[in-house]
Amino acid sequence: MKVVKRLIGQRCLGIEINARGELMGLQVLVDKKDNVVLGEELTGMNEIQAFLDEHPLTPIALSVSSDEIIYSRTDQQLDDQSMSDLLRQEVPSFDPEDFLICYLDGFYGFARKEAISEHTSALSAYADQVVLLGFGPIPAYNLALTLREETSDRLTVGSYQFDLNDTDVQEITPQDLEVGGLTVAAHQVPAFLVAIGYFQGGLGMMGYPFAKNDENLWYGMLLNKLWKPVLFSILALLMVNSALFLHFNSLNQELNEQSVLMQNLSDRRATLASYIEQNRQIARLGERESAFAIISDQIGATVPAAVTMEQLVLSPQSADRRAESAYQKEKVLLQGITTDLKAFSLWVNRLEGMPWVSRVASQKLTETNGVTRFELALIRHVEES
Structure with a gap:
């Protein structure tokens, strides 16, 4: 009081x-x-x-x-x-x-x-x-x-x-x-x-x-004296609150717009990446077909009369076929028969001397009734992409 x-x-x-x-x-x-x-x-x-x-x-x-x-x-x-x-x-x-x-x-x-x-x-x-x-x-x-x-x-x-x-x-x-x-x-x-x-x-x-009159009157006078400053303070707080609300609401809308824009960019990036990957696979397929044609022509030009080619496989699959990496890009597999092992051996040496061949990885020979069946695995030079 x-x-x-x-x-x-x-x-x-x-x-x-x-x-x-x-x-x-x-x-x-x-x-x-x-x-x-x-x-x-x-x-x-x-x-x-x-x-x-x-x-x-x-x-x-x-x-x-x-x-x-x-x-x-x-x-x-x-x-x-x-x-x-x-x-x-x-x-x-x-x-x-x-x-x-x-x-x-x-x-x-x-x-x-x-x-x-x-x-x-x-x-x-x-x-x-x-x-x-x-x-x-x-x-x-x-x-x-x-x-x-x-x-x-x-x-x-x-x-x-x-x-x-x-x-x-x-x-x-x-x-x-x-x-x-x-x-x-x-x-x-x-x-x-x-x-x-x-x-x-x-x-x-x-x-x-x-x-109790004295106490009631004094608090009444205090309220009467302070109600305007209190009211103005409350109004000021409400105005500040409204200004802050408008500011943060605008900021929130801007952030939402930026978020939507970033999401759209992310979706477009994913779409572009998918498009590039599809075209890369097509390009790789074209490269394989082109490489197959070149290798097939080069090998075909060297095959002697005593050798009969039955199959040429470019980049055969390995035992694990779950991913593209399962393809053995560097390998060329040749299968066929020969009636003259000496001619066959000279042909293998000639193949090994071709520029694109790194080495002969393996050769498997099986003789049946005077005819020898062969299987050659050539390792070629492959550039990583």
Whole structure:
């Protein structure tokens, strides 16, 4: 609560209701530097009502003077418990629920609730703004205790004269009040004192129905002061959030487009690779057919009369036929029969001397009924592709 008050400053509307039921109001403010400032003076209920309707969160401190209020002083320091015990001795059949009590130090005043309610009925519509109800001289006594160190023990505050070493309180002609360099006119003093009593604290109150009003009003004032900055902050956050959303949404769309483009490029690359591979296989097939024709012609031109060629295989398959690598690109397989092994041997030597032949890998001869069946495996020079 102190932090809240320091943040937004303090203000209070002090209202005096005299014994004749007349109302006089004075706005009192305490700024952030703890300087007391007198505000607007209000005369009569119409002006007070207009002010409160315009400033609905203003705390109200009431100073009530009435013949119904009984005042007394005691030498003991009072609190709620000792105050109740004291009144039980003074008032037969005392019930705290039936009385309003205001006390400070050893000075106290009390009255029946219905009597004070009739006196303050004009302000019943603003009951939730009432934060203090001071009786007669007690708010003046509160200020007198504050000024005690600065002056003598005999003090005059407004229309009351106090002897702080005695129980005597004298009512005198109202006088102007000089306090802290501030001059308060005599007719403003009661309203001023009760407002200062609210700021100072220290007044004991019993039987009052407005214990939470002060806290509720201060938080209401804080909310009233901060709702615009808070609203603007929320709107700013929403705008920043919207801007970030639009930025990242645009970035996300751009990334999606790039992703689609990359996927299309990848698909086109795969299609191109497949096309190249198909054409490579066709090219290889053409190369094999061309090589077969050349080799076949060259070998055919060297075959002697004693040799009969039955089969020429270019790049025969190996035992593992699951992949293209299973083809033996460098090998040429010749099969046939011969009737003259000497002529056959000369032919093999001639084949081995051809430029494209690296070596004769193997030769297998099988003789049946004077006819020799042969199988030659030539290794040729092959360029890797």
